Amino acid sequence: MKLKRLVKPLIFILTIGLFAFLITTLTTAENATAAHEPAVAVIKTDSSKQESLYDNMRLDSAGLSREAFENALRGYQHLEETGRIKNPDVISIIDFSLPSTKKRLFVIDLKNKLLLFNTLVSHGRNSGKDIASTFSNQMNSFKSSLGFYITGDTYTGEHGYSLRLEGEEAGINDNALSRGIVMHSANYVNESLGKIQGYIGRSLGCPAIPENIHRKVIERIRNGTCLFLYSPDKYYSAHTKILGRDSTAS
Known part of the structure; x- marks a missing residue:
């Protein structure tokens, strides 16, 4: 009986841990991908408006x-x-x-x-x-x-x-x-x-x-x-x- 009472909490803890692990892994992957993406210009200029x-x-x-x-x-x-x-x-x-x-x-x-x-x-x-x-x-x-x-x-x-x-x-x-x-x-x-x-x-x-x-x-x-x-x-x-x-x- 004692073993059965411990199974459910143990499964719950393992589930939470696995979920946290997956979230951390995905976030790290996204950051790594972003780090390798080419920079995007923030300021865009209209060449027709640039003064000579x-x-x-x-x-x-x-x-x-x-x-x-x-x-x-x-x-x-x-x-x-x-x-x-x-x-x-x-x-x-x-x-x-x-x-x-x-x-x-x-x-x-x-x-x-x-x-x-x-x-x-x-x-x-x-x-x-x-x-x-x-x-x-x-x-x-x-x-x-x-x-x-x-x-x-x-x-x-x-x-x-x-x-x-x-x-x-x-x-x-x-x-x-x-x-x-x-x-x-x-x-x-x-x-x-x-x-x-x-x-x-x-x-x-x-x-x-x-x-x-x-x-x-x-x-x-x-x-x-x-x-x-x-x-x-x-x-x-x-x-x-x-x-x-x-x-x-x-």
Whole structure:
């Protein structure tokens, strides 16, 4: 009788123990499976709503055209991939779609997404009066040359502290050094003159900048940064190899 009385409690205890064992086993298995499952992104972004660097920096409000900026980045990436750029943090763009009375030199810190300088810059006297519309790579043309440049070293010459520019595009601007195309200061690059005559002074083809800021600009972009001179020019668009033949002209 005593044995019979012990059987039922014993069966009950064994049943509870088996149930607890099964629950523990299943839970452990589920956790192990979850640990091997690929992570699922918690935050999903809508790519159509992501702002480009141009939009993020609001460069349109500064006057830089989107096409000038996008073409500049394309060429910059090509020059960086080919090892031409020594200082990839900065890119400079001259937007010749703007009149000379507008601040059309843009020096951009790509690393920190900052517009470092936005100032006036001249074009060659034979490229046009207010708007630069014709360009040349020829000696004594006194015209500006479009396209991509790599900044070189500095020197003190006829126009004071100046920056050598190496043209990267054959037949388009590769005569820059022999033509003496450099960045320098000029007293004729000023807003007052632009207001009086409707355009600032013009150079012999050099991108001259104001005297009160030229040293700071040159110091920031010298020795291996990318400089791009942009215009919606059909000849350039058809002949540039850095941008390819698919670049468009307006």
